[in-house]
Amino acid sequence: MKFLIAAVFCAGAATALPNFHGCSLPEAQSEDYCDNSLPVSARVDALLDSLTLSEKISSSQPYDNGNVCGTTTGGIERLGLPEYTWLIETNTNVASACLDELTCATCFIGPMGMGSSFNRTNWQKKGEVFGTEMRAFNNLNWHRTTNGGKDFIGLTGYGPNINLSRDPRFGRNSELPGEDPFLNGEYASHMVQGMQEEDANGHPKMIAYVKHLTAYSTETNRGHDDYTISPHDLFESYLPAYEKAFIEGKASGAMCSYNAINGSPSCANSYLNNEVVRGWNPDIHITTDCGAVGNLKGDPVNAGSDENAAAMAMNGGADIDMGDLTMTQALENATHLGLLEEGTIDAAWKRSFTPLFRAGRFDPVDEIEWSKYGKESINNEEHQAISLDAALMGQILLANDGVLPLQDGLDVAVVGPMAEGPEKYLSSYAADDICYDGSHSCMTSIYEAIKAENANGATSVAQGCDVSSNSTDGFDEALSIAKAADIVILAVGIDNTVEHEGQDRDDTALPGVQEDFALKVLALGKPVVMVMVNGGGLAIDNLVDSPNAIIEAFNPAVMGPKALALQIYGSENRWGKLPVTLYPHSFVEEQPMANYDMSLSPGRTYRYYEGQPLWSFGHGLSLTDFTLECEKDGEDQTSATCDVANIGPMDGDEVVFVFHTLGDELRKEVTVNHPVPIKSLVDFGRISVLKGEEAGLSFTFSEDIFKVVNEDGDKVLYKGRHTLVFSRGHGDEVHIDYDL
Numbered sequence: 142m143k144f145l146i147a148a149v150f151c152a153g154a155a156t157a158l159p160n161f162h163g164c165s166l167p168e169a170q171s172e173d174y175c176d177n178s179l180p181v182s183a184r185v186d187a188l189l190d191s192l193t194l195s196e197k198i199s200s201s202q203p204y205d206n207g208n209v210c211g212t213t214t215g216g217i218e219r220l221g222l223p224e225y226t227w228l229i230e231t232n233t234n235v236a237s238a239c240l241d242e243l244t245c246a247t248c249f250i251g252p253m254g255m256g257s258s259f260n261r262t263n264w265q266k267k268g269e270v271f272g273t274e275m276r277a278f279n280n281l282n283w284h285r286t287t288n289g290g291k292d293f294i295g296l297t298g299y300g301p302n303i304n305l306s307r308d309p310r311f312g313r314n315s316e317l318p319g320e321d322p323f324l325n326g327e328y329a330s331h332m333v334q335g336m337q338e339e340d341a342n343g344h345p346k347m348i349a350y351v352k353h354l355t356a357y358s359t360e361t362n363r364g365h366d367d368y369t370i371s372p373h374d375l376f377e378s379y380l381p382a383y384e385k386a387f388i389e390g391k392a393s394g395a396m397c398s399y400n401a402i403n404g405s406p407s408c409a410n411s412y413l414n415n416e417v418v419r420g421w422n423p424d425i426h427i428t429t430d431c432g433a434v435g436n437l438k439g440d441p442v443n444a445g446s447d448e449n450a451a452a453m454a455m456n457g458g459a460d461i462d463m464g465d466l467t468m469t470q471a472l473e474n475a476t477h478l479g480l481l482e483e484g485t486i487d488a489a490w491k492r493s494f495t496p497l498f499r500a501g502r503f504d505p506v507d508e509i510e511w512s513k514y515g516k517e518s519i520n521n522e523e524h525q526a527i528s529l530d531a532a533l534m535g536q537i538l539l540a541n542d543g544v545l546p547l548q549d550g551l552d553v554a555v556v557g558p559m560a561e562g563p564e565k566y567l568s569s570y571a572a573d574d575i576c577y578d579g580s581h582s583c584m585t586s587i588y589e590a591i592k593a594e595n596a597n598g599a600t601s602v603a604q605g606c607d608v609s610s611n612s613t614d615g616f617d618e619a620l621s622i623a624k625a626a627d628i629v630i631l632a633v634g635i636d637n638t639v640e641h642e643g644q645d646r647d648d649t650a651l652p653g654v655q656e657d658f659a660l661k662v663l664a665l666g667k668p669v670v671m672v673m674v675n676g677g678g679l680a681i682d683n684l685v686d687s688p689n690a691i692i693e694a695f696n697p698a699v700m701g702p703k704a705l706a707l708q709i710y711g712s713e714n715r716w717g718k719l720p721v722t723l724y725p726h727s728f729v730e731e732q733p734m735a736n737y738d739m740s741l742s743p744g745r746t747y748r749y750y751e752g753q754p755l756w757s758f759g760h761g762l763s764l765t766d767f768t769l770e771c772e773k774d775g776e777d778q779t780s781a782t783c784d785v786a787n788i789g790p791m792d793g794d795e796v797v798f799v800f801h802t803l804g805d806e807l808r809k810e811v812t813v814n815h816p817v818p819i820k821s822l823v824d825f826g827r828i829s830v831l832k833g834e835e836a837g838l839s840f841t842f843s844e845d846i847f848k849v850v851n852e853d854g855d856k857v858l859y860k861g862r863h864t865l866v867f868s869r870g871h872g873d874e875v876h877i878d879y880d881l
């Protein structure tokens with residue numbers, strides 16, 4: 142009864158009932174919407190029918206509860222409807238406070254590393270972990286750390302973020318799984334399937350929203366940017382990952398992005414939201430990024446008034462206005478002014494509430510299998526094992542002259558700004574608590590992880606310099622321990638102070654004095670294993686050739702340092718492959734950040750880049766070696782089998798990519814009308830192969846993989862020579878031709 146008393150104190154505000162499980166309050170018991178013998182649609186209608194216009198708005202548009210981005214909508218006391226916080230981030234963990242010192246949400250490595258694994262099972266498992274933990278926090282009536290613990294963890298999770306890593310300078314690359322539409326779509330669809338796993342009564346564990354729809358890719362003027370995007374680029378690059386997430390993954394909703402596309406802001410873009418996205422599924426629920434509706438009063442649409450902005454967004458397909466109160470305050474008047482029909486508000490309200498009903502928010506807890514989850518379901522051993530697995534497969538061995546694996550017992554110096562300070566290992570939005578009370582004390586540094594593996598040797602550390610300052614004061618100490626060691630681990634990179642939401646990089650080189658420091662370390666002539674920690678790629682042109690081994694670790698977060706040490710010492714051999722192109726430094730002068738045309742010279746991503754990358758998309762070595770043989774299955778056009786033989790010294794994992802490309806003549810004909818990628822990823826498979834053994838990977842294709850996107854944005858099959866390229870991302874490729 143405590144909450145009812147609280148409600149009395151807040152009389153006047155129609156928002157007082159806290160974020161409790163729906164239909165648990167006495168006022169709700171006799172309401173039809175709580176009658177779970179009725180189908181979901183009837184219950185949604187019953188609740189909507191009992192609301193006045195202002196209640197429809199207050200229950201579906203956030204009020205100001207003191208959060209930087211208001212995302213909590215009001216309750217309705219007379220119907221026993223509690224308030225609800227919609228937005229909980231779910232990109233690398235379920236954003237939440239820790240329950241206690243030992244119980245914080247499982248935090249995965251940064252999404253770039255997740256993309257690197259090319260392992261669909263692991264992506265699905267990550268989603269399952271999120272679903273379980275979100276449900277557990279919800280069952281426990283737990284909260285986020287932000288906003289004084291007033292934001293309760295509901296069942297709606299925002300993430301994964303799946304737009305393309307279009308440019309290494311973009312401040313939010315660390316939130317994304319890669320540069321390829323097929324990869325990002327597969328990642329999203331498998332992760333979402335894990336998140337939304339259903340019980341026997343059809344209750345998904347949680348509801349997943351993908352973001353940011355779409356073509357959001359610069360931070361500088363993000364609230365008002367307008368990008369010119371051709372139908373070709375929209376349907377070839379910017380939308381396919383979402384299409385896959387919605388159609389194959391059955392994602393429930395999306396967060397629309399700040400930017401405009403061809404003059405129409407994403408959150409008011411009726412073509413994009415109502416036609417394209419709701420053409421895939423009419424129920425897709427769209428909420429705005431924080432403050433996007435208020436932004437409509439500025440460029441490029443200059444809505445003029447709150448009523449106009451609110452109506453423009455809702456007519457354009459946005460259902461909930463997160464972060465400002467424009468819809469909350471202006472929707473009702475907008476209907477009186479004739480800017481918006483009440484029926485449009487009703488349709489938006491239904492799209493908002495249907496997922497909550499589906500997830501069982503208004504059902505008795507004993508009818509939901511997921512009610513069994515509690516504290517023991519959060520970051521338990523099983524979840525940690527999945528997270529460690531992801532970390533192992535999320536690191537890429539870019540180069541190795543044979544120095545790896547290291548022998549235990551040597552004298553090792555760990556130097557560079559990423560050697561210690563594990564908070565530098567987190568991607569953006571690795572929120573809220575990683576360790577208890579917001580500390581990073583539960584994280585391991587690269588130095589500590591190496592020291593643990595080097596049990597019979599001496600391990601020393603000195604960072605030498607920090608991430609961005611120009612101070613060389615630490616050089617001498619670090620160089621002297623490096624000089625005295627048998628082997629040097631040099632950990633360089635960038636962290637959240639350099640790239641983050643709201644901050645793009647101008648330059649892709651290592652900041653501060655890191656490159657000078659690295660060159661001095663290399664000049665000592667010791668064997669050097671260089672490790673890079675970053676979200677967006679680093680242009681290390683001057684350091685490419687000298688280290689004996691180079692590892693791309695992306696954002697290693699909690700499990701990454703341990704995974705790194707296990708693989709450096711050869712106790713594990715599970716490496717990933719690059720999910721992005723690593724461009725040379727010249728890229729930033731040749732390609733303007735604001736260019737959204739993928740093919741404009743020198744081109745973007747492996748699909749269009751004409752230059753010589755430092756390392757290509759898909760590249761990645763192993764501590765063992767493999768050979769690859771592939772052939773068509775008989776005359777069957779639609780399947781092929783590859784044999785992967787492990788001919789090296791140890792067990793290991795390999796990834797096989799399948800790319801589609803047009804034959805030269807056909808390409809010449811077609812490119813007269815529209816751009817065609819150099820090649821496009823159409824499938825991939827990951828396999829573990831024991832030393833000395835071989836294993837098969839089968840691929841089954843639909844005719845769709847031979848299609849390319851034309852100038853109108855349609856997928857077409859051109860007659861002529863097509864080729865499928867089977868590759869391990871480096872080394873020999875197998876080409877199979879098809880005359881279609």
Ligand SMILES: *[C@@H]1O[C@H](CO)[C@@H](O)[C@H](O)[C@H]1NC(C)=O
Nearest residue numbers: 302304305313314356357358
């Ligand atoms: C999408 O948004 C993300 C941030 O979440 C950003 O990293 C990415 O570059 C954007 N890209 C596209 C193509 O929309």
Ligand SMILES: *[C@@H]1O[C@H](CO)[C@@H](O)[C@H](O)[C@H]1NC(C)=O
Nearest residue numbers: 447469470471473474475477
């Ligand atoms: C709605 O319109 C009425 C009548 O014009 C006006 O008094 C009121 O301030 C408006 N409300 C809001 C929130 O703008």
Ligand SMILES: *[C@@H]1O[C@H](CO)[C@@H](O)[C@H](O)[C@H]1NC(C)=O
Nearest residue numbers: 608609610611612652653654
């Ligand atoms: C370091 O030096 C460079 C080049 O002189 C300068 O552009 C940069 O702002 C300096 N960085 C800091 C953090 O002082």
Ligand SMILES: *[C@@H]1O[C@H](CO)[C@@H](O)[C@H](O)[C@H]1NC(C)=O
Nearest residue numbers: 260262263530794827828829
């Ligand atoms: C893929 O991921 C799953 C789950 O983490 C793991 O069990 C499996 O071994 C991985 N597969 C390969 C081939 O690495």
